Amino acid sequence: MNFARALIAAPLFFIAVILITGGFGGAIAAFSAVKPVNLGWCALSMFASYGFGDVLFLWSTRSLGVPGALAIASSYPLWTAILGAARGEKITFVQVSGLILTVAGVVLVVLNGPKFPEHKHSKRAIAGGAALAFVASLFWALNSFSVAQSDIGLPALGATAVVNSLRMIIAMILSLIMSRLITPGSPVTLPLIELKRSLGLFVIEAFIGSYFFMYGLSHTPLAIGSALASLAPVLSVPIALALGHEKFSLPRTTGVILVVMGLCGLMRIF
Secondary structure, three states: OHHHHHHHHHHHHHHHHHHHHOOHHHHHHHHHOOOHHHHHHHHHHHHHHHHOHHHHHHHHHHHHHHHHHHHHHOOHHHHHHHHHHHOOOOOOHHHHHHHHHHHHHHHHHHHOOOOOOOOOOOHHHHHHHHHHHHHHHHHHHHHHHHHHHOOOOOOOOOHHHHHHHHHHHHHHHHHHHHHHHHOOOOOOOOOHHHHHHOHHHHHHHHHHHHHHHHHHHHHOOHHHHHHHHOOHHHHHHHHHHHHOOOOOOHHHHHHHHHHHHHHHHHOOOO
C-alpha cells in the first residue's frame, strides 16, 4: 500500500516542482540546492512513517483493532510538541492544556466510532498491541519533526514539492525493503485493478495531503501543526452527520467540542 501511495505521488511532485519553479531549468536549480542534511531528514521522516512507523501501527491493530490502536497512536502530537520545545519553540501553559484537550478529543472520537465485530485477544496480546501503538506514536512524532526540518536552508520557491519528491522516492525504497524483510515473496505493490480503483484517493492523500502536511509543519509551531494534522477522524464526524451516514453520538460530539476548545487554547483564540 505505501509503495503504491509513493509511486503515484512521486511523479506528481516532480511535475509540481517544474510548474512552481518555472520550467526544467528552475527545477534543476531547486534540486541542486538540496544538501545531504536535507536528504537525511527526508530519509528519517520516511523511515518513521512509510518505512517502519506505519508497520508498527498495522501490527498493533491485529490485537487492538483500528480504533484502539489509532486512539493510542493519536497521542503523537504530544511527543511532537516536546520535540518542538527541544528545538527552541516556546509553548505556554494554555497551549499545553489546549494540546492535551485536542488529543483527548481525538481519542474520544476514535474510541466511540462505529463498532465492528473483532476477534477476542488475550491480555498479553492486547498489552503487546498497546505497546506497539505507543511506539508507533513516537515514530509518527519523529516523522512530524523530521518533516519540519527537511526543507531548512532550501530556497522557498518549490521547497515543499522538492522535499516531497525526495521523500516519496525514499518511501518506495524503504517500502520495498520492508516488504522483502517482513513478507518475502508477496507483491510489492497493489494489483493494477486495485491501483486504478484507488488512484483518486492516492492523489488526494499522498500528493495533496502530503503537500499541505509538510507545508503546515514547516510554517507553524510543531505543537499546532501536528495537532491540526491529526484531526482527520474528528473532521469526519460532522461530515458523516451532514450526509446522514452516522447517527448523533454524545461521546463523539463531546470529543469534537474538546478538540475545538483545545485548538482555541493552542492558537490562543479567546
